[in-house]
Amino acid sequence: MRILISACLLGAACRYDGGSKACEKAVRLGDRHVLIPVCPEQLGGLATPRPPAENRGDKVVNRQGLDVTEEYKKGAAETLRLYRLCRCDMAVLKARSPSCGCDGVYDGTFSHTLVPGMGVTARMLKEAGVQVISEEAL
Numbered sequence: 001m002r003i004l005i006s007a008c009l010l011g012a013a014c015r016y017d018g019g020s021k022a023c024e025k026a027v028r029l030g031d032r033h034v035l036i037p038v039c040p041e042q043l044g045g046l047a048t049p050r051p052p053a054e055n056r057g058d059k060v061v062n063r064q065g066l067d068v069t070e071e072y073k074k075g076a077a078e079t080l081r082l083y084r085l086c087r088c089d090m091a092v093l094k095a096r097s098p099s100c101g102c103d104g105v106y107d108g109t110f111s112h113t114l115v116p117g118m119g120v121t122a123r124m125l126k127e128a129g130v131q132v133i134s135e136e137a138l
Contacts, residue, residue, distance in 0.1 A: 003029060004083045004125075006094040007037035009135050014039040018049035025138040026092060036086045040099040040121040043082075044075025055098045055117060056108030063110055069120075072099055076121040080128055091125055095134035102132045 008015050009026035029035060042048060051062040053072075060072045076099065083091065093100035096114065102122040107115045118126065125132050 001033045001090070002036060002086055002088045003033050004036045004038060004079070004086070004088040004091040004130075005029070006092065006097070006100050006135075007039045008094055009092065010035065010037050012037060012039065014042055014048050016041070016048070016050050016052045021094060023135045023138070026135050029092070029138070036082065036088055038079050038082055040072070040075035040079045042075070043078040044071035044073070046071050046075070052110070053098050054106040054108045054110060055101075055119065059108075060098050060120060061108060072120040073124075075099060076124040079121050080124055080130075083125065083128075083130060088130075090131040090133070091122075092133055092135060092138065093119075093122055093125075095136050100134075102126070102134050103136070 008020045009023045011022035053062040060069045099119040099121045101119040104114045105117045107113045
Protein backbone atom coordinates (compact mmCIF):
# COMPACT_ATOMS: atom_id res chain seq x y z
CA MET A 1 0.00 0.00 0.00
CA ARG A 2 1.11 3.58 -0.69
CA ILE A 3 0.30 5.99 2.14
CA LEU A 4 0.47 9.77 2.00
CA ILE A 5 1.62 10.89 5.46
CA SER A 6 2.27 14.12 7.33
CA ALA A 7 6.05 14.52 7.23
CA CYS A 8 6.17 15.73 10.85
CA LEU A 9 4.91 12.30 11.95
CA LEU A 10 8.04 10.76 10.45
CA GLY A 11 10.32 13.18 12.31
CA ALA A 12 10.74 15.90 9.68
CA ALA A 13 11.25 19.29 11.32
CA CYS A 14 8.47 21.03 9.38
CA ARG A 15 5.97 22.06 12.08
CA TYR A 16 5.18 25.72 12.73
CA ASP A 17 7.73 25.79 15.57
CA GLY A 18 10.47 24.15 13.51
CA GLY A 19 10.00 20.85 15.31
CA SER A 20 8.43 17.51 14.51
CA LYS A 21 5.91 15.19 16.12
CA ALA A 22 7.50 11.84 15.35
CA CYS A 23 5.06 9.01 15.96
CA GLU A 24 6.50 5.52 16.34
CA LYS A 25 3.38 3.86 14.90
CA ALA A 26 3.56 6.14 11.85
CA VAL A 27 7.28 5.46 11.36
CA ARG A 28 6.68 1.69 11.61
CA LEU A 29 4.16 1.88 8.74
CA GLY A 30 7.25 2.20 6.55
CA ASP A 31 8.18 -1.39 7.39
CA ARG A 32 5.17 -2.66 5.43
CA HIS A 33 4.11 0.19 3.16
CA VAL A 34 5.53 2.88 0.89
CA LEU A 35 5.23 6.23 2.67
CA ILE A 36 4.92 9.52 0.79
CA PRO A 37 5.73 12.33 3.27
CA VAL A 38 4.20 15.78 2.76
CA CYS A 39 3.92 19.05 4.64
CA PRO A 40 0.97 20.97 3.20
CA GLU A 41 2.01 24.21 4.92
CA GLN A 42 5.42 24.12 3.26
CA LEU A 43 3.86 23.11 -0.07
CA GLY A 44 1.66 26.19 0.28
CA GLY A 45 4.72 28.42 0.56
CA LEU A 46 4.83 29.00 4.31
CA ALA A 47 8.21 29.15 6.02
CA THR A 48 9.45 26.95 8.84
CA PRO A 49 9.36 28.12 11.53
CA ARG A 50 6.20 30.23 11.17
CA PRO A 51 3.64 31.75 13.54
CA PRO A 52 1.09 29.22 14.77
CA ALA A 53 -2.22 29.25 12.91
CA GLU A 54 -5.72 28.01 13.71
CA ASN A 55 -8.97 27.53 11.85
CA ARG A 56 -11.47 30.32 12.37
CA GLY A 57 -14.64 29.42 10.50
CA ASP A 58 -13.68 28.99 6.84
CA LYS A 59 -10.42 30.92 7.30
CA VAL A 60 -7.00 30.07 8.69
CA VAL A 61 -5.50 32.89 10.73
CA ASN A 62 -2.12 33.00 12.41
CA ARG A 63 -1.51 34.26 15.93
CA GLN A 64 -0.53 37.68 14.54
CA GLY A 65 -3.95 37.98 12.88
CA LEU A 66 -2.74 37.42 9.31
CA ASP A 67 -5.13 35.45 7.08
CA VAL A 68 -3.10 32.55 5.62
CA THR A 69 -6.08 30.73 4.09
CA GLU A 70 -4.77 30.96 0.52
CA GLU A 71 -1.43 29.39 1.47
CA TYR A 72 -3.28 26.55 3.21
CA LYS A 73 -5.52 26.02 0.17
CA LYS A 74 -2.51 25.99 -2.15
CA GLY A 75 -0.76 23.44 0.07
CA ALA A 76 -3.89 21.29 0.18
CA ALA A 77 -4.19 21.33 -3.60
CA GLU A 78 -0.51 20.36 -3.99
CA THR A 79 -0.97 17.56 -1.44
CA LEU A 80 -3.94 16.19 -3.37
CA ARG A 81 -1.91 16.42 -6.59
CA LEU A 82 0.92 14.41 -4.99
CA TYR A 83 -1.58 11.88 -3.61
CA ARG A 84 -2.86 11.27 -7.13
CA LEU A 85 0.55 11.40 -8.81
CA CYS A 86 2.00 8.84 -6.40
CA ARG A 87 -1.16 6.70 -6.62
CA CYS A 88 -1.61 6.56 -2.87
CA ASP A 89 -4.24 4.40 -1.23
CA MET A 90 -4.94 6.48 1.87
CA ALA A 91 -3.61 9.34 3.99
CA VAL A 92 -2.41 9.51 7.61
CA LEU A 93 -2.41 13.11 8.80
CA LYS A 94 -1.43 14.97 11.98
CA ALA A 95 -4.31 15.31 14.42
CA ARG A 96 -5.62 18.79 15.32
CA SER A 97 -3.52 20.60 12.70
CA PRO A 98 -5.20 23.52 10.89
CA SER A 99 -4.16 21.77 7.70
CA CYS A 100 -4.16 18.07 8.51
CA GLY A 101 -6.60 17.66 11.41
CA CYS A 102 -9.41 15.27 10.52
CA ASP A 103 -11.14 14.67 13.87
CA GLY A 104 -11.23 18.19 15.28
CA VAL A 105 -9.21 21.40 15.10
CA TYR A 106 -8.44 24.31 17.39
CA ASP A 107 -11.08 27.05 17.32
CA GLY A 108 -9.02 30.08 16.31
CA THR A 109 -8.77 31.65 19.77
CA PHE A 110 -5.32 30.19 20.50
CA SER A 111 -6.67 28.90 23.81
CA HIS A 112 -6.19 25.18 22.99
CA THR A 113 -9.95 24.78 22.56
CA LEU A 114 -10.83 21.89 20.24
CA VAL A 115 -13.95 22.02 18.09
CA PRO A 116 -15.40 19.55 15.59
CA GLY A 117 -14.05 20.06 12.10
CA MET A 118 -11.25 19.34 9.69
CA GLY A 119 -8.16 21.13 8.52
CA VAL A 120 -7.95 22.50 4.99
CA THR A 121 -5.96 19.58 3.54
CA ALA A 122 -7.92 16.88 5.34
CA ARG A 123 -11.18 18.38 4.05
CA MET A 124 -9.92 18.64 0.48
CA LEU A 125 -8.66 15.06 0.49
CA LYS A 126 -11.91 13.71 1.99
CA GLU A 127 -13.99 15.66 -0.55
CA ALA A 128 -11.90 13.98 -3.26
CA GLY A 129 -12.80 10.56 -1.86
CA VAL A 130 -9.53 9.87 -0.03
CA GLN A 131 -9.57 7.76 3.13
CA VAL A 132 -8.05 10.06 5.76
CA ILE A 133 -7.16 9.11 9.33
CA SER A 134 -5.03 10.72 12.03
CA GLU A 135 -2.01 9.12 13.66
CA GLU A 136 -4.21 8.62 16.71
CA ALA A 137 -6.26 6.04 14.77
CA LEU A 138 -3.22 3.86 13.98
